[in-house]
Amino acid sequence: MGWKTLNGPLGVDVAQIDTAQVYQPGTCAFAEYDSSGSITHYGEFTYQKGVASCAAGSWVAINPDNDTVSLLADGHIGGAGVAAAATVASTWGWFQIKGKAGGLLAASVADNAGLYTTASAGTAGATASGQSEIIGARAAAASGSSAAVTDVELNYPVCGLSAGA
Numbered sequence: 001m002g003w004k005t006l007n008g009p010l011g012v013d014v015a016q017i018d019t020a021q022v023y024q025p026g027t028c029a030f031a032e033y034d035s036s037g038s039i040t041h042y043g044e045f046t047y048q049k050g051v052a053s054c055a056a057g058s059w060v061a062i063n064p065d066n067d068t069v070s071l072l073a074d075g076h077i078g079g080a081g082v083a084a085a086a087t088v089a090s091t092w093g094w095f096q097i098k099g100k101a102g103g104l105l106a107a108s109v110a111d112n113a114g115l116y117t118t119a120s121a122g123t124a125g126a127t128a129s130g131q132s133e134i135i136g137a138r139a140a141a142a143s144g145s146s147a148a149v150t151d152v153e154l155n156y157p158v159c160g161l162s163a164g165a
Contacts, residue, residue: 006030006042014045014084014094015056021092023047025067029094043099043154050087057104057149058083058122059134060095061159069095071121072159074131080157096154103152105143113139115152117159123147132159 005012008029027047033040048069051060059072062079072080082101087093106118106125115124115138116131124134135158140151 002034004032004034006032008045012094014043014096016093017050017085017087018092019090021049023092025049026064033100041100043096043101045084045094045096046081047092048087048095050083050089050091050093052089054083054088054122055086055104056083057102059103059117059124060122062095062097072117072124072134073121074117074119075161076117076132076159077161078159080134080137080159082152082154097156098154100140101152101154102149103137103154104147105139105150105152107143107146109139109143109150111139111142115139120147124152132161134159 012029014031029045032042051069060069061072061076062069062081081095081097082103084094104123109126113126115134116128118125136155137157138153140153143150
């Protein structure tokens with residue numbers, strides 16, 4: 001079934017990729033996730049221009065000053081989110097900022113672990129050494145033995161330097 005918009009632009013599909021700008025950058029949409037006729041969770045999304053190499057589940061840095069995103073990288077300070085679809089540089093789409101999402105996690109991240117940026121752009125991990133902490137995000141399931149899109153919980157994530165940095 002998938003995401004169903006509750007409010008925001010009428011009829012928006014948060015998994016849709018637009019080849020031209022359809023909404024104002026920063027537009028928000030709220031949606032519920034329907035899994036086989038049962039609402040399992042809710043989410044909030046923001047509309048932005050894509051970035052090169054962005055896949056569904058990629059972590060992005062959101063810059064509200066110029067309404068751009070970049071793949072989340074070590075050392076970022078500021079807002080973050082997760083791509084709802086493969087929104088590459090020549091496209092526009094939705095990035096999740098609240099609720100349960102599918103986010104790209106490094107290998108061996110434990111369920112309920114706090115998350116940090118990694119040396120792999122667009123990927124979050126559980127290692128704090130020298131990385132920016134993603135405050136307002138945690139793993140909602142354990143990742144496997146290799147990096148993969150895994151359930152994460154978002155509450156308006158923002159990156160800051162960890163105490164170990």
